[in-house]
Amino acid sequence: MILARGLGKRYESTGGGLAPLDLEVNRGQWLTLLGPSGCGKSTFLKLVAGLEAPGEGSVETSVSRAKMSFVFQEPALLSWSTVEENVILPLRLRGMDRKKAFEKAIPWMEKLGILHFRTSHPSQLSGGLKMRVSLARALVTDPELLLLDEPFAALDEPVRIELGLELRDLFLNMKSTILMVTHSITEGLWLGDRVLVFQGRPGKVILDEDLGLGAERPLSLRGDARFLSRVEQCFDLLKGGPA
Ligand SMILES: Nc1ncnc2c1ncn2[C@@H]1O[C@H](COP(=O)(O)OP(=O)(O)O)[C@@H](O)[C@H]1O
Ligand SMILES: [Mg+2]
Numbered sequence: 138m139i140l141a142r143g144l145g146k147r148y149e150s151t152g153g154g155l156a157p158l159d160l161e162v163n164r165g166q167w168l169t170l171l172g173p174s175g176c177g178k179s180t181f182l183k184l185v186a187g188l189e190a191p192g193e194g195s196v197e198t199s200v201s202r203a204k205m206s207f208v209f210q211e212p213a214l215l216s217w218s219t220v221e222e223n224v225i226l227p228l229r230l231r232g233m234d235r236k237k238a239f240e241k242a243i244p245w246m247e248k249l250g251i252l253h254f255r256t257s258h259p260s261q262l263s264g265g266l267k268m269r270v271s272l273a274r275a276l277v278t279d280p281e282l283l284l285l286d287e288p289f290a291a292l293d294e295p296v297r298i299e300l301g302l303e304l305r306d307l308f309l310n311m312k313s314t315i316l317m318v319t320h321s322i323t324e325g326l327w328l329g330d331r332v333l334v335f336q337g338r339p340g341k342v343i344l345d346e347d348l349g350l351g352a353e354r355p356l357s358l359r360g361d362a363r364f365l366s367r368v369e370q371c372f373d374l375l376k377g378g379p380a
Contacts, residue, residue: 138164138282138314139185143194146180147339154339155180157194164199164281167308167315169329171322171371177340178318182207182284185316200282200314203231206275210287212267214259214274221246221255224273231278245273248307265296272300276307285317289324297321298356301328305354322371326350327359334374344374 145157155177162168170178183189184196186205198205206227214223224246225238233241246252249269259267268288275283289297305328308315319325326332326348334344348367350358358364 138162138200139196139198141185141194141196144181144184144191144196145194145339146177146184146189146192152338153177153180154192155184156337156339156341158342160333160342160345162314162316164314165312167305167317167328167330169325169332170316170318170335171320171325171332171375172335172340173375175340176335176337178335179286180340181335182286182316182318185282186284198282203278204281205284206278206280206282207284208271208275208286208288210290212259212271214267214270216259219256219258220251220262220270223259223270224251224277227274227278242273242277245277249273249276249303264292265300268292268296268300272304276311279311279313281313283313283315285315287318287320290320297324302354302356304328309352322368322375323359326364326367326371327354332371334371336374344371 139162141158141160143157143159146154148154153175172178180189184191185198186207187202221239221242224242228238228241243252246255249272251266251269251273254262254266259270289300301324317329329348331347332344333342335341336343
């Protein structure tokens, strides 16, 4: 689904970016991207999405831009529009009429527990609900590739866990591919199928491993001894790195 060959990007003004990287990602995988701030994780996502041009090498994706969705830490909702108007926006931008767009959006609003708030405005919602709207808006187009850049970073732990559980369930039914950046090692390993650890400036991948944790990720997995030793392994790699 994604094939990167010598893919790199160097920002001369800051010395940051991504060192040349070779990477292959199969369809249906959830990749977790860990690493300290400034090591090129967001740059990598933008290169994959075609939002930035590579400085060197290439990246190919078998998915068209219309089948990719991006979710950021900040939900970036239109404040003057209702929840439902926000959710149908990508469909409207693709030329779908309102009635059809709502038909498509309603099951997603239902799945994400925001149907009740469909006529509310974003300012009336909690952070967790805003993220639910943002996720519904990202999923309503049935993306084959979902790029999540620290999506849950601004949320309280219980909300994060709840959304993680729900997103993992949705992922299993959607058969899409996810690349998720997170600063939480536990969250990243709990939800992902494969982990990449970035380090340095420009960033390099220093660990790339399949987690082999199976499809289902109950909350109890986070207390499992084998799981905890993975967390420790990643922590050891990340500690002491540049901030
Ligand atoms: N548009 C840009 N211009 C100059 N430097 C940039 C730009 N974007 C990112 N950088 C530099 O590259 C580094 C890596 O950025 P980024 O990919 O956002 O890191 P991460 O997402 O891992 O925190 C940043 O610390 C910054 O110094
Ligand atoms: Mg970033």
